[in-house]
Amino acid sequence: MRGDTWKIVLTIVLIIAAIFYLWPTFQWFTMSASDRTAMQQNNPDAFANLQKKALKLGLDLQGGMRVVLEVDKSQLDDNAKQDARDRALEIIRNRVDQFGVAEPVIQAQGSDRIVVELPALQDPERARNLIGKTALLEFRLVESPENSDLLIKRLDQIAGKLSPDAAKTPTADTAATPFADPFADTTKLAADTTKDTTAALANTDQSNVLTQYLDFNGVAYQVTEEDYAAVDRIVNNPEIKAALPADVELAWAIRPEMINGRQRRQLYILKKKVELTGAHLKAANPNYDQFHKPVVDFELDREGGEIFGKLTGANINKPLAILLDGRVESAPNIRSKIRDRGQITLGGNATFFDAKDMATILRAGALPAPVKIVENNVIGPTLGKDSVDAGINGLLISFIVVAAFMIIYYKLAGVVADIVLFLNILFLLAVMAALGATLTLPGIAGIILTIGMAVDANVLIFERMREEVRTGKKVAACIEAGYERALASIVDSNLTTLIAAGVLYYFGTGPIRGFAVTLGAGIIISMYTALVVSKLILHTRRNAATLSV
Amino acid sequence: MQFLSKTNFDFIAMRKVSWAISAVLIVLGIVALFMIVFGNASLSIDFAGGTEIQGSFANPVEAGTVRSALASAGFADATIQAIQGSTPNLFNVRVKSASGGSESESTVAERLRDALNKGIPGNSFKLDSVQEVGPTIGAELRTQAQIAMAIALVGILVYIWVRFDFRFSVAATVATFHDVLAVLGLMFILQREMSMLILTALMTIAGYTINDKIIVFDRIREHLRVFRKKSDFVTVVNGAINQTLSRTIITSLTVVMASLVILFVCGPVVRDFALALLIGVVVGTYSSIFVAAPILVEWEARRPKRFK
Numbered sequence: 001m002r003g004d005t006w007k008i009v010l011t012i013v014l015i016i017a018a019i020f021y022l023w024p025t026f027q028w029f030t031m032s033a034s035d036r037t038a039m040q041q042n043n044p045d046a047f048a049n050l051q052k053k054a055l056k057l058g059l060d061l062q063g064g065m066r067v068v069l070e071v072d073k074s075q076l077d078d079n080a081k082q083d084a085r086d087r088a089l090e091i092i093r094n095r096v097d098q099f100g101v102a103e104p105v106i107q108a109q110g111s112d113r114i115v116v117e118l119p120a121l122q123d124p125e126r127a128r129n130l131i132g133k134t135a136l137l138e139f140r141l142v143e144s145p146e147n148s149d150l151l152i153k154r155l156d157q158i159a160g161k162l163s164p165d166a167a168k169t170p171t172a173d174t175a176a177t178p179f180a181d182p183f184a185d186t187t188k189l190a191a192d193t194t195k196d197t198t199a200a201l202a203n204t205d206q207s208n209v210l211t212q213y214l215d216f217n218g219v220a221y222q223v224t225e226e227d228y229a230a231v232d233r234i235v236n237n238p239e240i241k242a243a244l245p246a247d248v249e250l251a252w253a254i255r256p257e258m259i260n261g262r263q264r265r266q267l268y269i270l271k272k273k274v275e276l277t278g279a280h281l282k283a284a285n286p287n288y289d290q291f292h293k294p295v296v297d298f299e300l301d302r303e304g305g306e307i308f309g310k311l312t313g314a315n316i317n318k319p320l321a322i323l324l325d326g327r328v329e330s331a332p333n334i335r336s337k338i339r340d341r342g343q344i345t346l347g348g349n350a351t352f353f354d355a356k357d358m359a360t361i362l363r364a365g366a367l368p369a370p371v372k373i374v375e376n377n378v379i380g381p382t383l384g385k386d387s388v389d390a391g392i393n394g395l396l397i398s399f400i401v402v403a404a405f406m407i408i409y410y411k412l413a414g415v416v417a418d419i420v421l422f423l424n425i426l427f428l429l430a431v432m433a434a435l436g437a438t439l440t441l442p443g444i445a446g447i448i449l450t451i452g453m454a455v456d457a458n459v460l461i462f463e464r465m466r467e468e469v470r471t472g473k474k475v476a477a478c479i480e481a482g483y484e485r486a487l488a489s490i491v492d493s494n495l496t497t498l499i500a501a502g503v504l505y506y507f508g509t510g511p512i513r514g515f516a517v518t519l520g521a522g523i524i525i526s527m528y529t530a531l532v533v534s535k536l537i538l539h540t541r542r543n544a545a546t547l548s549v
Numbered sequence: 550m551q552f553l554s555k556t557n558f559d560f561i562a563m564r565k566v567s568w569a570i571s572a573v574l575i576v577l578g579i580v581a582l583f584m585i586v587f588g589n590a591s592l593s594i595d596f597a598g599g600t601e602i603q604g605s606f607a608n609p610v611e612a613g614t615v616r617s618a619l620a621s622a623g624f625a626d627a628t629i630q631a632i633q634g635s636t637p638n639l640f641n642v643r644v645k646s647a648s649g650g651s652e653s654e655s656t657v658a659e660r661l662r663d664a665l666n667k668g669i670p671g672n673s674f675k676l677d678s679v680q681e682v683g684p685t686i687g688a689e690l691r692t693q694a695q696i697a698m699a700i701a702l703v704g705i706l707v708y709i710w711v712r713f714d715f716r717f718s719v720a721a722t723v724a725t726f727h728d729v730l731a732v733l734g735l736m737f738i739l740q741r742e743m744s745m746l747i748l749t750a751l752m753t754i755a756g757y758t759i760n761d762k763i764i765v766f767d768r769i770r771e772h773l774r775v776f777r778k779k780s781d782f783v784t785v786v787n788g789a790i791n792q793t794l795s796r797t798i799i800t801s802l803t804v805v806m807a808s809l810v811i812l813f814v815c816g817p818v819v820r821d822f823a824l825a826l827l828i829g830v831v832v833g834t835y836s837s838i839f840v841a842a843p844i845l846v847e848w849e850a851r852r853p854k855r856f857k
Contacts, residue, residue: 380632387818390816391815401806402803409550442822445823449804452804489768500759509693509694
């Protein structure tokens with residue numbers, strides 16, 4: 001039949017795709033422990049890639065990572081303390097859910113701790129970032145270049161007196177007078193600076209203790225990654241901090257950026273006043289801007305939109321710093337008045353993953369209090385090797401029992417059902433590997449159950465064929481009629497379940513979602529294999545004298 | 550091979566008996582549901598939370614060995630984890646709260662320590678810390694799951710309504726509730742505890758059982774088109790059940806085979822899951838034949854509608 005050609009092609013393509021997706025899994029699980037260690041040392045990139053593409057095993061079968069977080073309630077009032085842990089738990093659960101079908105364990109421990117366990121994860125660093133961030137989003141204005149310049153010069157003077165080699169030069173006034181607010185009177189400040197500069201001329205070595213590292217780009221100061229630690233020490237010095245005006249703060253960029261061939265990090269001088277926080281955020285989604293740079297599109301609620309509109313309208317052509325957990329994500333120039341929809345450009349060497357993670361934690365909301373990671377361990381599987389073996393044995397035994405039964409009961413047609421059954425399992429595992437789903441012992445039990453249920457469509461078809469055979473029709477007609485008449489039943493019964501799977505995926509979270517994914521994939525696969533593949537195989541028998549069913 | 554040749558049982562005539570059985574099953578299920586909601590049923594650590602201890606063994610030991618030592622001391626559902634930390638042979642064990650939380654954490658911890666020391670002789674276990682742990686399925690997750698399931702159910706109802714008829718839709722839903730409640734009730738009588746796994750099994754059963762009902766309904770719908778003028782509704786329904794009988798039994802049989810394999814081969818962790826499935830398949834098959842279609846007959850007898 002001509003219509004069969006594309007079905008044959010599609011089926012072959014699907015089988016090849018399935019093998020392609022399962023190949024890393026096969027390689028990974030057939031590798032000996034010593035081969036794995038060797039590969040990890042000799043070729044870490046390939047190793048990480050293989051591990052990422054292989055079907056992941058759950059906490060019960062393979063173990064994973066365990067992070068214990070402590071919610072710092074010291075800043076909260078008594079009322080907020082009550083439910084801070086529970087709120088933090090739900091927010092962290094939402095964030096972890098975004099990892100996909102990861103089968104995590106999240107539970108409260110004691111009065112202020114949260115335990116997060118994730119199955120064999122390829123990127124523990126990213127997981128810790130996602131789990132441990134407070135996700136405090138702030139919009140703040142950047143200090144003007146003129147004021148910034150004055151302030152940095154001021155700080156440079158103080159730093160000069162603080163610098164470790166300052167001890168070598170005997171100076172009478174090591175203790176610098178802290179300035180409450182140098183911008184209160186600019187003329188006075190300018191005068192002070194001149195005075196100090198003159199004074200400092202005697203110790204030229206120290207006059208550029210801070211500025212030697214800094215390179216101003218109009219918005220922020222750039223510091224090479226090698227100097228980052230040194231500068232960070234200086235700006236965190238209590239005397240430097242005390243010298244800052246009350247309404248100004250120094251803040252680092254979240255991540256470094258490649259500029260002129262070197263990794264550099266920006267240091268911002270920001271207004272302390274928080275113009276808007278993430279509390280007004282309604283939605284956040286990762287995206288690319290027109291330069292293909294990762295961004296996070298956000299939407300504010302009505303009140304937030306009004307505040308943001310006023311803020312941006314009054315500060316056109318000035319940079320607006322976007323901070324996450326006190327670090328600057330980026331400080332784009334305000335080009336026009338923005339109301340409730342905006343875009344956070346990700347600074348530095350940000351990747352789309354960073355945008356995705358940022359959107360995730362913004363969507364899930366800010367934690368009610370800062371958290372700190374108090375324990376961070378690798379954990380072994382909760383089940384012994386015997387249980388893992390039992391699961392795999394169960395899979396094989398179940399397959400053999402059901403397959404044998406189908407052949408005994410339906411003869412040659414049973415063989416067709418078995419081929420289809422095998423393809424079902426192959427496709428389902430491939431889909432799980434491709435989606436990064438996690439296989440647990442209950443998951444294996446689910447697949448075993450699928451084996452029992454997957455033959456249903458074929459049973460329906462074969463029973464119909466038997467009815468047709470009894471009426472004495474020709475073989476080809478029996479096959480056609482069998483499929484045709486079983487079609488409505490198969491479609492109706494599977495579509496209802498598919499609707500349920502879709503709804504559970506859309507409205508559910510965590511374990512419910514994982515269940516919905518495997519359920520939905522299983523239904524689509526079994527419908528395809530039963531209606532297309534088994535029919536293709538049976539078509540080869542259409543000229544036979546009798547139908548072996 | 551063939552189990553059943555053309556059958557012609559009068560299933561509808563047996564509906565009085567089957568409804569008595571179903572009534573008992575439903576009452577049982579409702580009792581179990583109340584017990585769970587009001588906290589009188591045994592809930593697993595997934596829902597109830599429990600006690601977590603951490604401690605180390607003197608010598609290396611497998612998680613499986615720890616599991617069997619705890620199982621023989623009555624902690625069959627303990628979660629056991631080896632922790633690769635600074636301390637060697639460090640283990641983390643979580644067990645659910647003892648009946649109604651009557652036992653204090655430290656008592657549970659002592660019993661766990663004794664169980665480990667007695668169960669694994671010659672390898673002393675030193676207890677480091679005891680903590681109370683919350684449920685892994687929190688209140689918010691439970692609410693969300695309930696909402697998701699309710700919407701899913703409405704989706705199914707609407708689909709059957711559109712594709713078949715409102716009465717079919719109601720009959721399928723009632724039968725599905727019947728099956729889920731029956732499994733819940735029977736698991737309660739068998740004193741199995743409610744865990745996330747049982748919940749998954751219930752969801753699977755709901756999906757399976759709706760499938761089963763629709764296949765019978767599909768045949769009824771087909772026959773209604775052909776035989777409406779010749780025979781009455783009862784004959785049509787009886788004929789449809791009889792004609793799909795061999796399919797119903799074969800599919801149930803393969804699912805039963807799979808459940809039995811899980812029950813006997815896959816180890817203690819998924820045993821309750823398999824048991825729930827097994828009960829679910831049997832009840833679901835029974836209700837496809839004796840509950841779902843008879844509802845249609847009863848409805849039609851009271852308020853004749855003459856199906857299209």
